Amino acid sequence: MYYFEHYLREGGLKAPCVVVILRNPGGDDGLCRDLAAEIEDALPGASVRLVAPGEPPPRCDLLVSVFERPYRFPLQDVVHDSLDQLEGLLRHRAACRSLLLYRARWREAEVVASADLPRLVRRRRSEARLVRLLERSTILGRLLRPLYPGP
Amino acid sequence: MKSVLIIGGTQPTTSDLHLLYHRAFLKLGWSARFLSSDSDLPMGEAVLRQARLRFSRLHFGLFDRRVRRAAREARPDLVFISGSNWYLGAETIRWLRRRGARVALNEQHLQVFRPYQAECLPHYDHVFTQDGGLASLLQAASAARGVSVLGPACDPEEHRPLELGREDRSALGAEVCYLGYAYPNRIQAFEGLTRFDLRLWGMGWDASLLLAPFFRPEPVHGLKKTKIYNATAVNVNIQSNHYQLDGVTCRPFEVAACGGFCLCDGRRDLGRFFALGDEVVSFDGPEDLKAKVAYYLAHEEERRELARRARARVLREHTYEHRVRQVLATLGLE
Numbered sequence: 001m002y003y004f005e006h007y008l009r010e011g012g013l014k015a016p017c018v019v020v021i022l023r024n025p026g027g028d029d030g031l032c033r034d035l036a037a038e039i040e041d042a043l044p045g046a047s048v049r050l051v052a053p054g055e056p057p058p059r060c061d062l063l064v065s066v067f068e069r070p071y072r073f074p075l076q077d078v079v080h081d082s083l084d085q086l087e088g089l090l091r092h093r094a095a096c097r098s099l100l101l102y103r104a105r106w107r108e109a110e111v112v113a114s115a116d117l118p119r120l121v122r123r124r125r126s127e128a129r130l131v132r133l134l135e136r137s138t139i140l141g142r143l144l145r146p147l148y149p150g151p
Numbered sequence: 152m153k154s155v156l157i158i159g160g161t162q163p164t165t166s167d168l169h170l171l172y173h174r175a176f177l178k179l180g181w182s183a184r185f186l187s188s189d190s191d192l193p194m195g196e197a198v199l200r201q202a203r204l205r206f207s208r209l210h211f212g213l214f215d216r217r218v219r220r221a222a223r224e225a226r227p228d229l230v231f232i233s234g235s236n237w238y239l240g241a242e243t244i245r246w247l248r249r250r251g252a253r254v255a256l257n258e259q260h261l262q263v264f265r266p267y268q269a270e271c272l273p274h275y276d277h278v279f280t281q282d283g284g285l286a287s288l289l290q291a292a293s294a295a296r297g298v299s300v301l302g303p304a305c306d307p308e309e310h311r312p313l314e315l316g317r318e319d320r321s322a323l324g325a326e327v328c329y330l331g332y333a334y335p336n337r338i339q340a341f342e343g344l345t346r347f348d349l350r351l352w353g354m355g356w357d358a359s360l361l362l363a364p365f366f367r368p369e370p371v372h373g374l375k376k377t378k379i380y381n382a383t384a385v386n387v388n389i390q391s392n393h394y395q396l397d398g399v400t401c402r403p404f405e406v407a408a409c410g411g412f413c414l415c416d417g418r419r420d421l422g423r424f425f426a427l428g429d430e431v432v433s434f435d436g437p438e439d440l441k442a443k444v445a446y447y448l449a450h451e452e453e454r455r456e457l458a459r460r461a462r463a464r465v466l467r468e469h470t471y472e473h474r475v476r477q478v479l480a481t482l483g484l485e
Binding site: 001002003004006030031034037038041077104105106107108110127130134143144 | 370
């Protein structure tokens with residue numbers, strides 16, 4: 001489908017390629033299966049494999065990490081709440097050319113070259129610290145109340 | 152090679168239509184760049200757009216700066232604002248035009264009445280609307296230079312018939328389905344359909360105790376949506392009362408391209424694009440919907456024949472490539 005075709009192509013991915021999706025401990029396997037089907041459709045001829053939690057990923061062109069947590073608007077990036085998962089990818093970056101950070105609940109695909117991952121991790125860490133500061137400030141908390149409050 | 156900068160959203164609404172315009176421009180030999188207004192945002196924009204400062208000068212300033220930077224890099228012949236103009240100011244539109252770009256708004260909702268949106272209207276080279284009612288209003292009462300209807304569409308690569316396995320049919324199939332937000336008019340309509348094998352996808356359906364058991368609160372877009380349209384006997388289309396006057400959205404077009412059957416609420420614009428009763432069937436209110444769902448579930452051949460004719464029509468006239476050709480002809484950019 002074109003959404004993934006577009007973002008994977010912008011990230012420099014082309015078929016044929018090897019894609020590995022890391023399943024999360026206790027995660028929603030349905031999300032991973034849907035994602036695998038999407039990627040196979042976007043990159044016909046690609047080999048897409050799901051890897052069990054804890055299993056080291058084989059060498060691949062694209063390593064996919066699925067961020068499953070729900071969103072908290074307006075400070076919305078689920079990656080800020082899942083820094084451990086993001087930092088864990090640093091261990092695997094030698095095994096892949098690129099990584100796809102897939103925010104599943106409010107679809108967002110971010111492709112990053114493995115060489116750029118440390119910089120991205122540093123940026124997300126700083127942002128997460130900033131988010132915590134924003135959340136502690138009463139005035140900013142008021143200004144940044146969600147426009148559409150959740151349930 | 153001519154170049155277009157498309158500004159639109161990519162988060163999971165019912166369709167990826169703004170991105171599908173991107174593919175259509177590429178297919179017609181244009182260079183195309185997509186600037187998302189809701190994904191992959193710098194942190195400041197990401198926070199502000201979901202907060203009460205969404206319509207603040209601060210947020211507009213950040214967004215407009217990003218658009219200008221993209222325009223400096225891409226040097227577009229056309230800037231195509233697709234969906235609605237959520238955050239672009241009139242000064243930036245004038246700036247884009249001074250740099251030689253044509254600027255067109257492709258209005259999919261009814262978002263032209265906020266003061267900054269109305270202020271922009273005279274500055275576009277053309278305003279396309281998906282809704283015939285809105286087009287008439289703007290032609291009669293706005294300072295827009297040109298207004299015309301740009302219909303919804305399908306992408307035959309995205310929306311296509313699929314051979315589904317038993318597992319997909321069982322997980323995604325139903326007699327009746329709806330995929331979208333649970334607006335009050337939709338809740339009312341579907342509360343009358345609970346005796347059927349009903350599946351509701353999207354958001355908010357658990358607000359109705361009656362409908363909660365039929366709700367599958369899981370993300371649906373892309374391939375999964377195409378599979379659902381393929382696996383469902385009767386897809387229902389009910390327009391929002393907030394975002395359309397006479398218009399229809401792309402759902403009936405996408406379902407048709409998948410080879411599926413769609414029952415549509417009787418909006419005036421439906422007849423612009425389909426032969427009513429021959430290619431598409433409409434209903435008038437919840438009771439009529441219930442009766443027609445029962446009828447078409449019992450008459451499979453008739454349903455399939457309508458779907459076959461609807462598919463032929465959308466492939467012949469209603470793809471994104473057709474729409475882009477219309478845009479280029481209107482703007483003299485062929």
